[in-house]
Amino acid sequence: MAKETNKAIGIFDSGIGGLTVANAVSKLLPNEQLIYFGDTAHLPYGDKSKELIQSYAVRITNFLLQEQHCKAIVIACNTASAAAYEVLRDKYKGVVPVINVIDPMVEAVIADESIKRVGVIATKTTIASGVYSEKFNRRKPELQYTELATPLLASMIEEKFYNNEISHAVIENYLSDEALKDIDALVLACTHYPLIKQEISAFYNHRVKIFDSAEVVAKKLKWVLEKEHLAASAKSGTDVFYVSDFTRSFEKTTEIFYGKEIHLQQLRIWND
């Protein structure tokens, strides 16, 4: 049996956007082996029901634990974190740590005393879950909170529309919404949005603090691994990237989320 510390970190997302988180993890924790699972057969999660996303998340986590023997699970997807984190945390309590992308982001924002009014942009399912508003209100009730579903952004980025006139126009249209007026911080609550962070910041003339999940989640994972004595001292295997449905187009798109093209392996863990 492999030593606990030598086991891999399991990371999953609805698709390949979670590679922004995987990339931040591999940079901060170069000794850790990563097993990534992108559920490309079922994406997008952003407009699916909570119950369906929960069933996908449980199946993927079972695969990462039972077949890949991972020592920790990172839900590298805002929508899956919003819909399924509590279910996974309770189901695997005492088995492995489960890290979501929402709590570390909320912690980073509330720790910044200069922020008085925060906005969140995300998929429809993340916004409809009410999870950000509930967490901010509970943990820092004096913070003014506002949110907006921005469903076009994830597919726009996947189709490589960013840093161009089209993306500028879409971003301007969304961010001009009355709901986001007078914010001094904006949370990019979707794995895809780090790719448009600079454009968003430029829209606000760099006067609004922009938070994205990739780095804060990697830092949280590091903290959890150290606390649980699970951190690896040397890399025990190569990183593996699975998808539930392979297309060459997905593989090419990994470049924009991971910084370089990576090889994707198709793995069917569903019978459908």
Ligand code: DGL
């Ligand atoms: N990964 C999703 C998220 O972070 C965006 C893509 C999707 O809707 O599946 O919310």
